[in-house]
Amino acid sequence: MASIKYLNLLLYSLLVAITMSCNIVKNESSDQTVFDMQAHRGGRGLMPENTIEAMLDAIDRGVYTLELDLQISKDKQVIVSHDPYFNEKITTTYDGTYLTKKESRKTLLYKMTYAEIQKYDIGQKTNPDFPRKKNIQAHVPLLSELIREAEKYAKGKNMVMHYNIEIKATEKGDYVEHPPIDEFVDLALKTIKTNNISERTIIQSFDVRVLRLLHNKYPTMKTSYLVNYKEKKPVSKLIDLLGFTPNIYSPDYRHITDELVSYCHSRNIKVIPWTVNDIETMNRLRLMKVDGVITDYPDLFEQL
Ligand code: G3P
Ligand code: CA
Numbered sequence: 619m620a621s622i623k624y625l626n627l628l629l630y631s632l633l634v635a636i637t638m639s640c641n642i643v644k645n646e647s648s649d650q651t652v653f654d655m656q657a658h659r660g661g662r663g664l665m666p667e668n669t670i671e672a673m674l675d676a677i678d679r680g681v682y683t684l685e686l687d688l689q690i691s692k693d694k695q696v697i698v699s700h701d702p703y704f705n706e707k708i709t710t711t712y713d714g715t716y717l718t719k720k721e722s723r724k725t726l727l728y729k730m731t732y733a734e735i736q737k738y739d740i741g742q743k744t745n746p747d748f749p750r751k752k753n754i755q756a757h758v759p760l761l762s763e764l765i766r767e768a769e770k771y772a773k774g775k776n777m778v779m780h781y782n783i784e785i786k787a788t789e790k791g792d793y794v795e796h797p798p799i800d801e802f803v804d805l806a807l808k809t810i811k812t813n814n815i816s817e818r819t820i821i822q823s824f825d826v827r828v829l830r831l832l833h834n835k836y837p838t839m840k841t842s843y844l845v846n847y848k849e850k851k852p853v854s855k856l857i858d859l860l861g862f863t864p865n866i867y868s869p870d871y872r873h874i875t876d877e878l879v880s881y882c883h884s885r886n887i888k889v890i891p892w893t894v895n896d897i898e899t900m901n902r903l904r905l906m907k908v909d910g911v912i913t914d915y916p917d918l919f920e921q922l
Contacts, residue, residue: 822866
């Protein structure tokens, strides 16, 4: 009796493993039904965040989507950076010194030309938050440069890359940390279109103004609604307030429930939580049928 029970359990486990591995594919196609493995800032747990070096490493690891953040320089170049300033945790200045937190907040990228920005190193400094990160020289890239390098590298490996590009805007930041959002969006979209990646790109933002603008002005672009852990409103309310249906709902992973996933799927919205940094949580979320995950550690995908 007991052995039949164990045999059934074994068969069930095998079935779950086979079912789950079916949609885990290394990046070899542009099939949108695959489980979307996204490298957060290119995989900041392993490589300097938001750099070309990180993106190429993530491509080597077979990720499906490169996640990255945008800022705008004083001379209106579209650059790749999470913070609107040089974060003291990752920056070495051009004379080899480090910034204090107070100094770092004064280095607003929107007040610097790209020629100035390029002189700072954002790869060499040890970051205690990410002890496995490689410490190598790296600079803040232009979006155009990053796309070009990633596309060339992926092509050489017969891979097709996807991009999850965040417009880092806030109402408070308008004119101070970035241009007004219509200009920000136009600059970003121009680079994306010129580099022929529009169909493989998702534009994400926490700023609902940006999402609404995209929906109205660039209706063919895929949008992803980012939601912070502190947000208390339910997904149904947030989508109603947004005023249109985004392609993706992308909350802090601690928000994920069976109900949330069912609700989104019933409205044809994919669910891609962030930032999932351990394999147990990744597997639990996959069993809850999320459509992908965003991680700082793209090497975890090897264990899926
Ligand atoms: O893609 C989701 C995630 O990138 C949002 O968080 O602050 O790392 O940009 P953040
Ligand atoms: Ca981001």
